[in-house]
Amino acid sequence: MARKIAAGGRVVSFPKAGPPPARRTKIAVTGGAGFFGSRLVRSLLLRGEHEVVVFDLVPPADMPGDVKHRFLDLNLPFADGTLYKLLLEEKPDVIVHLAQLRSPSRQSTYAHELNSIGALHVFAAAGEAKVARVILGSLSLVYGARGDNPNFLTEEHPLRPDPQDRFVQDFVEAEKHAREHVRRHPETAVQILRFVPLLSPEVRDYRAKLLASPFAWTLMGYDPLVQALHPDDAVDAILCALDRPEVHGVFNVAPEGILPISSVRLFFGSLGIPVPHPLAYTLYEAAWLAGVGVLPGVHAHYLRYLCVVSNDKARRVLGFAPRKTTLDCALETARTRFGSGRLVDFDALEKAAKEADFAYERRVHPKRVSQRMRQEAAS
């Protein structure tokens, strides 16, 4: 009755205040000193709701709050034992596994030990230490670039990268370890986040290097669509996953919008030299073996065919809402890094990009746009 009166006669229900949390959730971040990991740790500290412990070779620099660092080298043969002891001491509620190389490496043994066996160690230790949740960072490249891919790959699509592509295969193996872990410990929740390759002015992965080089071979007659994710959006996706302990499974983390790789080249001022595609694979492999290339020959599939993923499930289930489109990321990066003294008019491009984003939203998500307009009209 009192409630009724308080609400002006209308019957409303007040949300009940839940019990105060016994303690703040403790999050362990492997690779928390790296490019991606340090951004996540910074966001977690700024939120102030979590206790954060970083497992890495070095402590993360320039942090806005207290962060505990424990030394961990996942490349050592018995890293799982070390990690197990650390987990018993720290007792984290969640492990976010981000200790990975996100570019192909010529030291393929090292890369395999870290990206694939490292994940195996993390899951083995997490299983023994009974950690309730593990979040594994993966790549959208695991679907593989194939001529018969649908334009937007969903999470149910089989993983078909080139078997020779060790870099991508290591991530596929890491996901396999995650599935094994779920089979052995059905009570634990595992979230696999497949991130689209990142792009921002600070990113220096192999794709950013390829685009930034003044010239590069292109596969003659092929111009695939690509996506680029802003690191802030990638961090947002992990925060969304952390906030929803009840959901588990695989999620694509992708921005809105696509861009042909030739348009990205236009922004970056990179000259694409077209060569017939069988020769292009050979040239990329030769440059890779000679130590000047940034990607092995087999990885050139991603410069030929589509590997674009849909973010529908992450939007629906995790509540993930990317703020930057592919076009925004590419344009911002190109302008910051190579914006001065160029024949390309970036002001005009930015104006065109605004119109393009608007047209995209209206054409691709007519329902979402009409819903938003209705909300605006109501308020």
Place this chain on the structure above:
Amino acid sequence: MSARRTAPVKPFVPVSEAPRPSGGFAPSLLPKKQDDLLQALLGEAARFLDAHPEWKGPRAAADIWNLFRHRNRTLSLDDFGYDEAASKPWHELYDFLYTVWWRVTLAGVENIPSAGPALLVVNHSGVLPWDGAMVKRGIMREHPAHRDARMLILDMFTTLPFLQPWLRHQGEVRACPENGERLLNRGELVGVFPEGVKGVGKLFRDRYRLARFGRGGFVRLALRTGAPIIPVTVVGAEEIYPNLFRMDIIGKPLGLPYFPITPFFPALGPLGVLPLPTKWWIDVGKPIPFNHGPEVADRPMIVNEFADHVRSTLQTMIDSRLSRRGNLFTGE
């Protein structure tokens, strides 16, 4: 030696270089000496580069080439990479083929709704898929809402070099259920050719006999999205390249699904690629509603029956048009 210096030899002057009387021709504005001309040009170039330093930047050459490549393109793409501005210049070619070359008669275009999803099911013919281009252009020209039909194209075309980016700019999409569902769910008009490669590579003696309609994927698509199926038939396209027989001995090693032998190809070389100017009819039938619910899509026997129903509708429409057609080229 010294004798020479004191008494220089008088140089020989050829007749052409001898001073001529002025007048007759306007004096040239160019400097008389070639060296002066070069100096002047270099000076102009240096002045230009000083005024516009971006032309001497390290990425200027790449920029010139990339801007040239983007001269017709825009950033306003949809999620399948459809660039309306880039597809515009090609409309002139399609209009020529539509009005002059094949003199297409489009009947029943009012059966296509002005808004909302619909699935066009079209018979496939002619060794090269010109029929798809004509159906699409015809609807865009003659439909009151100028609807833009998105054609689902076989992988063998969408993975070929040069064709891959070109088809994408035209708004064509690779044929697979995921792509069709995505387009229909947001209310687009989608065109499919259920006969697929069996239809385009049809022999001349099999003309106007519909091949097997895939595995009923288009029916499942309609059932899942609730979009109506609109049967569309193209008559006249079967004869543009009379495909006498397929030569697998050439086609297989080249990785082609078929290598056609027509009376003009490959005998006349590139001239044999020119399609015959037959008279075309495109008939749009009444929409067939498919609102039985998405769960029916998982019942293969019912799906197959629906597919057969659509197929027989198309065959009836083709037969009725064929019986009324007179001359192959004039239609009278």
